[in-house]
Amino acid sequence: MGPDxxxxxxxxxxxxxxxxxxxxxxxxGTPLYVMDESTMRRRVQEFVRLLAETxxxxxxxxxxxxxxxxxxxxxxxxxxxxxxxxxxxxxxxALAADYDPAAIxxxxxxxxxxxxxxxxxxxxxxxxxxxxxxxxSIEREAAALGVRARILLRLTPGIxxxxxxxxxxxxxxxxxxxxxxxxxGDAAVxxxxxxxxxxxxxxxxxxxxxxxxxxxxxxNLEALLEYALKWYRQVGYWPRVLDIGGGFGVRYGEDxxxxxxxxxxxxxxxxxxxxxxxxxxxxxxxxEPGRSIVGEAGVTLYRVGALKRVPGGKRYLAVDGGMGDNxxxxxxxxxxxxxxxxxxxNERTDEFTVAGRYCESGxxxxxxxxLPEPGVGDLLVTLVTGAYNYSMASNYNRIxxxxxxxxxxxxxxxxxxxxxxxxxxxxxxxxxxxxxPNDV
Numbered sequence: 134m135g136p137d138x139x140x141x142x143x144x145x146x147x148x149x150x151x152x153x154x155x156x157x158x159x160x161x162g163t164p165l166y167v168m169d170e171s172t173m174r175r176r177v178q179e180f181v182r183l184l185a186e187t188x189x190x191x192x193x194x195x196x197x198x199x200x201x202x203x204x205x206x207x208x209x210x211x212x213x214x215x216x217x218x219x220x221x222x223x224x225x226x227a228l229a230a231d232y233d234p235a236a237i238x239x240x241x242x243x244x245x246x247x248x249x250x251x252x253x254x255x256x257x258x259x260x261x262x263x264x265x266x267x268x269x270s271i272e273r274e275a276a277a278l279g280v281r282a283r284i285l286l287r288l289t290p291g292i293x294x295x296x297x298x299x300x301x302x303x304x305x306x307x308x309x310x311x312x313x314x315x316x317x318g319d320a321a322v323x324x325x326x327x328x329x330x331x332x333x334x335x336x337x338x339x340x341x342x343x344x345x346x347x348x349x350x351x352x353n354l355e356a357l358l359e360y361a362l363k364w365y366r367q368v369g370y371w372p373r374v375l376d377i378g379g380g381f382g383v384r385y386g387e388d389x390x391x392x393x394x395x396x397x398x399x400x401x402x403x404x405x406x407x408x409x410x411x412x413x414x415x416x417x418x419x420x421e422p423g424r425s426i427v428g429e430a431g432v433t434l435y436r437v438g439a440l441k442r443v444p445g446g447k448r449y450l451a452v453d454g455g456m457g458d459n460x461x462x463x464x465x466x467x468x469x470x471x472x473x474x475x476x477x478x479n480e481r482t483d484e485f486t487v488a489g490r491y492c493e494s495g496x497x498x499x500x501x502x503x504l505p506e507p508g509v510g511d512l513l514v515t516l517v518t519g520a521y522n523y524s525m526a527s528n529y530n531r532i533x534x535x536x537x538x539x540x541x542x543x544x545x546x547x548x549x550x551x552x553x554x555x556x557x558x559x560x561x562x563x564x565x566x567x568x569x570p571n572d573v
Contacts, residue, residue, distance in 0.1 A: 138150075138169045138171075138172045138429060138430065138432075139169075139432060139472070139514070139516060141478070144475065145474075145475050145476055145477050145478075146474055146475050147472060147474045147475075147512075147514055149167050149169050149432055149540050150167075150169040150170060150171060150539075150540030150541055150542070150543070150545075151540065151541075151542055151543030151544075152540045152543060152544070152545055154167070154432070154434055154474055154512060154514055155474055155475075155512060157434060157538060157540070157545060158434050158436070158512055160545070161536050161538055161545075161547070161551070162535075162536070162551060163434050163435055163436045163453055163454070163512070163535075164433060164434065164435050164452075164453060164454030164458050164535040165433065165434040165535050165536055165538060166431060166433055166458070166518065166522065166523050166535055166536065166537040166538065166549075167431065167432050167433070167434060167537075167538050167539075167540060168200075168427065168430050168431050168519055168537065168538070168539050168540070168548070169430045169431070169432075169539075169540055169541075170208075170430075170539055170540065170541035170542075171541065171542075172429055172430035173208075173426060173427055173430045173519075176422075176425065176426045176427075176429075176430070177193075177195075177209075177212050177214065177426055178212075179394070180193050180394070180420070180422060180425075180426070181193055181212065181214070183394050183395055183398050184398065184418075184420070186395075186398070186399075187398050187399065187401070187402035187418070188402070189402050189405060189406075189415060189417075189418050190415060190416070190417040190418065191417065191418045191419070191420075192214075192215055192374075192417055192418070192419040192420075193212075193214045193215065193419075193420060193422070194214065194215035194216065194217045194238055194376075194419055194420065194421045195209055195214050195215065195216055195217065195421070195422065195423060195426060196217045196379050196421045196422060196423025196424075197216055197217055197218050197219070197223050197226075197227070197423070198217070198218075198219050198223070198423060198521075198524060199423030199424050199426070199427055199428070199519075199520040199521060199524065200423070200427045200431075200519060200520055200521070200523055200524055201218075201223055201226055201227075201524065202226065202523075202537065202548055202549050203226055203229055203230040204230075204539070204548040204549075205548065206226060206227050206229075206230035206232050207230045207231075208539075209232075210230075210231075210232060210233075213236075214236070215236045215237065215238055215258070215419070216232055216236060216237050216238070217237075217238045217240055217421050217423075218237060218238070218239055218240065219239075219240045219241040220241060220248065221245070221247070221248035221251055221252075224237065224239060224248070224251065224252060224255065224257070225251075228255060234255045234256040234257050234258065235256060235257070235258040236258055237252075237255075237257045237258055237259075238257070238258060238259045238260075238261060238285075238376075238419075238421075239252045239257050239259070239260045239261065240261045240263075240287075241261075241263065242263040242264070242308055242309050242310075243263075243267075244260075244263075244267060244270070246270055246273075246274060249267075249270055249271055249274045250274045250277075250278070253271075253274055253275055253278050253280055253282060254278065258283065259283050259284065259285055259334065259374070260282055260283070260284050260285070261284070261285045261286075261287050261337050261376075262284050262285065262286050262287060262321070262325070263287050263309060263310055263311075264311075265320065265321060265324060268284075268321065268324050268325060268328065268331070269328075271284065271330075271331060272328045272329075272330050272331055275330035275331065276329075276330045280330070281329075281330050281331065281332050282330060282331055282332065283332045283334050284325060284331050284332065284333055284334065285333075285334060285335050285336060285337040285374060285376055286310075286311060286318070286321050286322065286325060286333065286335075286336055286337065287309060287310035287311065287336075287337045287338065287339070288310055288311050288312075288313055288318050288336050288337065288338045288356075288357065288360065289309060289310040289311065289312045289313065289338065290313050290338050290340070290352075290353055290356035290357065290360075291312070291313060291314065291356075292340045292349055292352050292353055292356065309339070310337075310338070313356065313360060318360065322364060322370075326368070326370065333370075333372075334372065334373045334374050335372035335373050335374030335375055335376065335416060335417075336357050336360065336361060336372055336374075336375060336376070337374075337375075337376040337377075337378065337419075338353050338356065338357055338376075338377060338378060339377075339378025339379065339380060339421065340353050340378065340380060341380050342379075342380045342424065343380065343382045343383070343424065344380040344381065344382050345382040345389060345390060345391055345392070346392060347392035347396075347397045347400070350377065350380075350397060350401065351400060351401065351404065353377055353378070354375070354377050354401055354404055354405070355404060355408070357375050357377065358375070358404065358405070358408040358409075359408070361375070361416075362408065362410070365410055365413065371409075371410065371413040371414070371416070372416050373414075373416055373417060374416055374417045374419055375405070375416045375417070375418055375419070376419035376420075376421065377401070377418070377419070377420055378420070378421050379420060379421035379422045379423055379424070379425070380424075381394070381422050381424070381425040382424075382425070383424055383425055383428040383429050383517060383520075384429065384517070385467070385468050385469060385470065385516075385517050386468050386470060391425075401418070402418070405418060423520060424520035424521070427519035427520050428517050428518075428519045428520035429516075429517050429519065430519040431517065431518040431519020431520070431522065432514050432515065432516055432517075432518055432519075433454070433458065433459065433514070433515045433518040433522060433535075434512055434513075434514055435452035435453055435454050435512070435513045435514075435515070436452065436453045436510065436511075436512060436513075437450060437451070437452055437507050437508065437509055437510060437511040437512075437513055438451050438452060438453050438490065438509065439451040439509065440507060440508075440509060447486060448483060448484065448485050448486070449485070449486050449487075449488045450485040450486070450487050450488065450504070450507055450513070451487075451488045451489070451490065452487065452488070452489060452490065452498070452513055453490055454489055454490065454498075454535065455488070455489015455490050455491045455496045455498060456489050456491045456493060456495070456496040456498075456529065457489075457491055457526060457527050457528065457529045457530065457532050457534070458522060458523075458526050458534065458535050459498060459515070459518065459522045459525075459526075460525050460526075460527070461521060461522070461525065462497060462498055462499070462500075463493075463495045463496065463497070464525075468499070469498065469499060469515045469516060469517060469518065470502075470515070470516045470517065471487060471498075471499055471502055471504070471513055471514065471515045471516065472513070472514045472516070473504055473505055473507055473511055473512070473513055473514075474511065474512035474513075474514060475511070475512075476504070476505035476506075476507070476511075477505060478505075480505040480506075481503035481504055481505055482503075482504075482505060482506050483503065483504070483506065484501055484502070484503050485499075485501075485502055485503075485504050485507070486499070486500055486501060486502075487499035487502065487513065490530075490532075491529055491530050491532070492530055498515065499515070523535075523537055523549070528552075528557060531554075531557050533551060533552030533553060533554065533556060533557060534551075534552045535551060536549055536550055536551035537549035
C-alpha cells in the first residue's frame, strides 16, 4: 500500500486518507472496514488512461463482486465505466444507485429465470452466457418480452493462470463457461447464432484472480482471437466485443510483484490489431478489474482482545473480528500484512498468530507475523482488505457485520452502516407450538 493510503506519523500512529485510524475506531467502532478514496481514484484513472493509450475501442468494466454497495456504484458513475454484476442482488444494488443499465454486464454461471427476466426488463447492456441451458432460458425470456438480448459467450480456453486452485477459472474443467475442447464452445456459438432473440456480440474469457504474470493474459487473448478467426473463416462471423476478464493481481506481501500494466496493454493491443482480419472492424476490448481497483484501498481495523501463550511457546493475538469479516485466509490461505497502531515497525520483537473470535479452530487471520509487543486494547490494522472482505462477510455465530467507511481528504463518511443485534433477527419468526395428538 502506498504512503498516501497508510502511513505512520512521528508518534508511530497510523493514518488513512488523512484520518487517524484511532479516531476512526473511536467514532465507528471495530471491526471496521476503511476504504481510501484517493487510492481507488488513482487506480481507476490509471486503467482509463492506459486503455486510452492503446488507441483501440476499449471499455473498462468494474467487477462489482470485489466490493459493491450503493455508494460504491454511485462513486463509479462519474468515471463512465461499466459495472459487472453476478446476481440479481448486485444488479438491484446498481439500479438502486441509478447506474445506467446499458453500462451493466450481467455475469454468473447460474442465472435463475427470474433474474434473467429482471435484467432484460431493466435493459442491461450485455449478458455473459455460461451454459447451453442458459442460452435457451435467455431466448425464452427475451421472446416473452419481445426484445433481443445482447450476449457474450463465456469461453474457457484451457489456460493455467498459476494462482490458487479455487480462483482459477480458465482451465477446461472449470465450472464456468464453454470449453474450447470437445466441440462444447462450437455448439454454443451455433446455437447463439441461430436463436432469433439473441444477438451474439462477442466472446468473454476470465482465467482467474490475483494473477501476477503478464503471459496468461496474452495467452487468453490469443486463444479468443484464434477462436474468433475460426468462425470468421467458416461463416463470416467476427465479434464486436472481446472481453478478456480481470484478475490483475495486487500486492498483499513483499513477494507479490504484479506486471506493469502499460506494456501489458500495449502488447494486448498489438495482438488485436495483428490478428483482426483486414476487412473486419477492430473489436472493442473489454477488461474487468475489481480487486486491482479496490484491494489496496482497503484496511480493516480490529481491537486486540486477548493475548495467549500456549504450550510450546506459540503466541496468539486474538482480535474482535475474524472469519466472519474476512473468510479468505481460511478459504484460500490468503495472506494479509498487519500493523499495530502506535508501535514502531522496527521493534518487531516476537512472532504471533493472529486469531479471530469465531468458534472455529480455523479462524486464523494471519498464521505467522512478527509484531511489536502488543497489549490488550491495541488497534491491529490488516492491509489490502478492500476486495472481497466485505463482499464475503457473514453473520456466522450471529455476529453483526462491520460498517464500511470511506476516507477522503481528512474526512470520513459511512458507506455501509454497522449491523446491530436487532438486524440479526429481523427476518426471524418466533416459535409457534405445533399441536400434537395429546393436545387434541
